[in-house]
Amino acid sequence: MTKSKRIALLTSGGDAPGMNAAIRGVVLACEKHDVQVYGYLQGYNGLIDDNYCLLTSDDVAQIVHLGGTILKSARCPQMCDDDGLKQAATNLMKSKIDALIVIGGDGSFNGLLALKRFWPGQMLGLPGTIDNDLDNTDYTIGFSTAINTALDAIDKIRDTAQAFDRVFAIELMGRHSGHLTFNTGIASGAEHIMSFENTNVSDTDKTLSELAQEINVIKQKRNRSYVIVVAENLWPGGVQTLATQLKQSHNIDCTVCVLGHIQRGGNPDAKDRVMATRMGVAAVQAVLLGETDKMVGEVNQEMVLVPLKTAIQQTKAVNSHLVEMQSTILKG
Numbered sequence: 074m075t076k077s078k079r080i081a082l083l084t085s086g087g088d089a090p091g092m093n094a095a096i097r098g099v100v101l102a103c104e105k106h107d108v109q110v111y112g113y114l115q116g117y118n119g120l121i122d123d124n125y126c127l128l129t130s131d132d133v134a135q136i137v138h139l140g141g142t143i144l145k146s147a148r149c150p151q152m153c154d155d156d157g158l159k160q161a162a163t164n165l166m167k168s169k170i171d172a173l174i175v176i177g178g179d180g181s182f183n184g185l186l187a188l189k190r191f192w193p194g195q196m197l198g199l200p201g202t203i204d205n206d207l208d209n210t211d212y213t214i215g216f217s218t219a220i221n222t223a224l225d226a227i228d229k230i231r232d233t234a235q236a237f238d239r240v241f242a243i244e245l246m247g248r249h250s251g252h253l254t255f256n257t258g259i260a261s262g263a264e265h266i267m268s269f270e271n272t273n274v275s276d277t278d279k280t281l282s283e284l285a286q287e288i289n290v291i292k293q294k295r296n297r298s299y300v301i302v303v304a305e306n307l308w309p310g311g312v313q314t315l316a317t318q319l320k321q322s323h324n325i326d327c328t329v330c331v332l333g334h335i336q337r338g339g340n341p342d343a344k345d346r347v348m349a350t351r352m353g354v355a356a357v358q359a360v361l362l363g364e365t366d367k368m369v370g371e372v373n374q375e376m377v378l379v380p381l382k383t384a385i386q387q388t389k390a391v392n393s394h395l396v397e398m399q400s401t402i403l404k405g
């Protein structure tokens with residue numbers, strides 16, 4: 074790649090701690106190779122509205138430790154129709170962009186593949202989502218930090234739960250995958266994990282009775298706190314409904330806490346900062362080598378390039394050993 078090459082960079086979908094570290098990695102690697110970085114703002118909206126700023130090492134000097142994303146993020150429905158895609162392609166061509174790097178989740182990668190129909194440039198994706206649901210990478214940017222954030226919150230809930238011998242149901246994010254719920258549940262010593270991988274919601278009465286029985290057994294042995302972690306979008310009606318049903322059907326008081334967007338914020342931990350930086354640099358190297366339509370992933374601590382199509386073919390399953398282990402050491 075010669076001096077005049079241009080890379081467009083944007084963050085899309087749910088923001089994730091470590092996105093800024095990835096942005097910094099891209100910008101610093103580009104500066105080493107005299108590549109200009111066009112930072113498009115607010116996800117794909119920036120491409121459609123031609124809203125960008127040129128990024129230099131000065132702009133990324135103090136961001137490695139910051140959560141969120143300096144480029145802002147968004148969900149951009151216009152990318153799902155041809156008019157939006159054509160507008161994005163026109164703007165990329167107008168600025169003579171050679172390659173587009175998108176930091177986001179599987180939806181954002183679908184956006185890249187859709188844009189391919191109208192724009193011939195190189196495309197690279199970096200996995201950025203707290204959900205860790207992208208296949209062909211061991212981890213996504215933000216997952217590790219989100220677990221630690223949730224863990225910190227649950228440890229605090231445990232203190233008050235223990236003081237009152239209360240039952241708590243705590244809802245975790247993850248959209249339709251249980252990576253956050255399972256890992257946080259195990260790390261926090263939750264008495265019960267309710268996630269897609271281990272919970273039958275087709276017969277909620279049965280599941281509820283079994284849960285109530287478990288809670289009662291523990292409470293009879295010795296009154297103490299009981300923490301249930303619940304994946305969002307799992308229980309019909311949500312976690313509040315679960316608590317109401319426990320009271321109505323089994324006379325068990327259950328306090329609800331929805332951790333929500335707190336899991337998306339905060340300073341990225343060391344693991345996310347290092348991995349995101351590596352991924353940003355690896356993406357630029359891939360562009361310089363002429364690669365396209367690939368996701369940069371981390372497998373066994375090595376950077377890998379995976380075709381975008383393969384990366385989004387299926388959602389990454391929660392490690393079955395974790396699910397099995399949990400059912401061995403604790404019911405639920």
Ligand SMILES: Nc1ncnc2c1ncn2[C@@H]1O[C@H](COP(=O)(O)OP(=O)(O)O)[C@@H](O)[C@H]1O
Nearest residue numbers: 086087148149152177178179180181183184187
């Ligand atoms: N099928 C698609 N075609 C075109 N663009 C898409 C498609 N799916 C998602 N996108 C774009 O990617 C954005 C982010 O996707 P979303 O699923 O919300 O988050 P994530 O990238 O974190 O999975 C969407 O708002 C949209 O702009």
Ligand SMILES: O=P(O)(O)OC[C@H]1O[C@](O)(COP(=O)(O)O)[C@@H](O)[C@@H]1O
Nearest residue numbers: 086087178201202203204246247248
């Ligand atoms: O902030 P929003 O738009 O309500 O989205 C919430 C969703 O975003 C996430 O936090 C992250 O998901 P994505 O990375 O796929 O966008 C999910 O866990 C959650 O279901």
